[in-house]
Amino acid sequence: MNDLQIRQMQISAAKDEIRCCSELNRLYGLTLTEADITELVELRGQALQNTGRVEFGGGILPKLIRAFCKSPYVDAYNYTATLGDLQDAFYYFKNESEDRFSDDDLIEFMEKVFNGPAHGSTEVLTTISLEELCRWARHDFDDRYVDEEAFL
Amino acid sequence: MNQLPVTPLSPEEQQRVMHQIYVLMGKQVESYHKHRHMGSNSSVPVELAQELMESIDYTLQLAGGIYANTNVEETLKIGQDILDGKLQKAKSLYELVYATAPQWQTECRWEALRYLRHYLDTYDHLHLAHREPEELFYPMLVSQPEGIRGVDRCIFYLNVMWIENQIMAGVPDDMLELFWDRLMPETINQCEQLLLNGIGKAILGTGIHSLVFEPEEYVMIISALADATEECLSDAAQQLCQWLNLTDENARMYVNAIIPQLTLRHGSSIENLFV
Numbered sequence: 001m002n003d004l005q006i007r008q009m010q011i012s013a014a015k016d017e018i019r020c021c022s023e024l025n026r027l028y029g030l031t032l033t034e035a036d037i038t039e040l041v042e043l044r045g046q047a048l049q050n051t052g053r054v055e056f057g058g059g060i061l062p063k064l065i066r067a068f069c070k071s072p073y074v075d076a077y078n079y080t081a082t083l084g085d086l087q088d089a090f091y092y093f094k095n096e097s098e099d100r101f102s103d104d105d106l107i108e109f110m111e112k113v114f115n116g117p118a119h120g121s122t123e124v125l126t127t128i129s130l131e132e133l134c135r136w137a138r139h140d141f142d143d144r145y146v147d148e149e150a151f152l
Numbered sequence: 153m154n155q156l157p158v159t160p161l162s163p164e165e166q167q168r169v170m171h172q173i174y175v176l177m178g179k180q181v182e183s184y185h186k187h188r189h190m191g192s193n194s195s196v197p198v199e200l201a202q203e204l205m206e207s208i209d210y211t212l213q214l215a216g217g218i219y220a221n222t223n224v225e226e227t228l229k230i231g232q233d234i235l236d237g238k239l240q241k242a243k244s245l246y247e248l249v250y251a252t253a254p255q256w257q258t259e260c261r262w263e264a265l266r267y268l269r270h271y272l273d274t275y276d277h278l279h280l281a282h283r284e285p286e287e288l289f290y291p292m293l294v295s296q297p298e299g300i301r302g303v304d305r306c307i308f309y310l311n312v313m314w315i316e317n318q319i320m321a322g323v324p325d326d327m328l329e330l331f332w333d334r335l336m337p338e339t340i341n342q343c344e345q346l347l348l349n350g351i352g353k354a355i356l357g358t359g360i361h362s363l364v365f366e367p368e369e370y371v372m373i374i375s376a377l378a379d380a381t382e383e384c385l386s387d388a389a390q391q392l393c394q395w396l397n398l399t400d401e402n403a404r405m406y407v408n409a410i411i412p413q414l415t416l417r418h419g420s421s422i423e424n425l426f427v
Contacts, residue, residue, distance in 0.1 A: 060195065094195065102191020102193055
């Protein structure tokens with residue numbers, strides 16, 4: 001199987017799975033157009049390449065959509081851009097944590113930080129919370145060890 | 153994938169197989185993480201993906217190749233079952249080798265056994281089947297066959313050690329003790345040293361009540377080896393097999409394999425060959 005064939009399969013699978021989330025998006029007043037989906041899938045390819053990772057199936061975007069569509073900090077205007085940034089952050093953290101966190105654990109952590117101390121800023125999430133990520137890892141995700149002041 | 157189908161595949165068939173492998177890779181990634189209690193992970197580092205792909209390739213080859221069956225996943229399952237059988241065989245062989253290991257064996261040999269145990273304990277035949285034990289520090293008299301991969305390499309090492317154990321079992325412990333840390337510069341390991349001395353003694357016809365050479369025997373073996381024909385050396389090897397009570401055909405072949413090496417070393421210093 002050559003790279004092009006793999007890439008085509010990845011793109012096709014990823015788009016299909018994102019389309020499956022349209023009903024959920026609608027519940028929260030959000031939409032992803034075909035152009036948005038194409039953009040996000042292209043960003044995903046870049047993020048994977050930048051982080052030296054390979055993904056099979058639909059990718060992480062459907063999970064990110066399910067976790068972040070209900071965030072008070074996303075709206076119809078910033079939704080696509082936010083998902084793109086979260087996707088970048090996700091793969092970055094995945095590498096930084098050396099895969100010690102499952103996808104779900106990592107997304108849960110990102111969601112807490114994004115909706116909490118980061119106040120919806122993906123920039124804050126990517127620049128500040130890495131150290132906290134390690135701290136959470138050391139303390140086994142125990143909320144007692146989360147120092148919210150460190151994020152401000 | 154190295155194996156090509158007998159008849160060329162149509163573009164549609166190629167596409168179908170490629171898609172099956174893609175889906176299979178996704179399942180293998182998921183299974184890999186589940187196996188290690190790492191939860192759900194949709195992505196992996198490129199290096200790991202390459203290893204998982206190599207493992208699939210290796211496993212499919214065992215089951216006849218990627219085109220052996222219309223369903224690649226089924227072929228993989230057959231390959232995994234074959235590997236499971238090999239792994240069980242390797243573990244049994246390890247137990248046998250460990251249980252029959254001579255008391256007087258070098259630390260290097262013990263280390264090799266410990267390493268093979270660790271390899272078998274951590275070998276993941278479902279996801280990283282292509283991984284093989286590294287070259288052992290313990291030198292062996294026979295080099296491994298070309299292209300031997302995965303757990304087969306471990307089985308090869310264990311088979312050789314099992315043969316060596318049988319040879320060393322034919323020598324009383326107190327006699328073996330004399331050899332365990334006395335390797336001559338040109339010998340490869342303890343077992344070879346024992347065989348060389350044994351064949352030397354057989355050539356001299358002095359029996360193996362003592363395998364260590366006396367000073368006067370060095371003089372005798374020099375002239376005996378100078379005149380020895382290949383037939384004479386072969387007879388000496390047979391004599392040694394009898395002395396050691398070797399019934400296993402592989403072990404007897406192993407002893408015979410020493411002969412060409414002895415002939416090759418004919419020109420080297422005898423003092424560097426026999427203890």
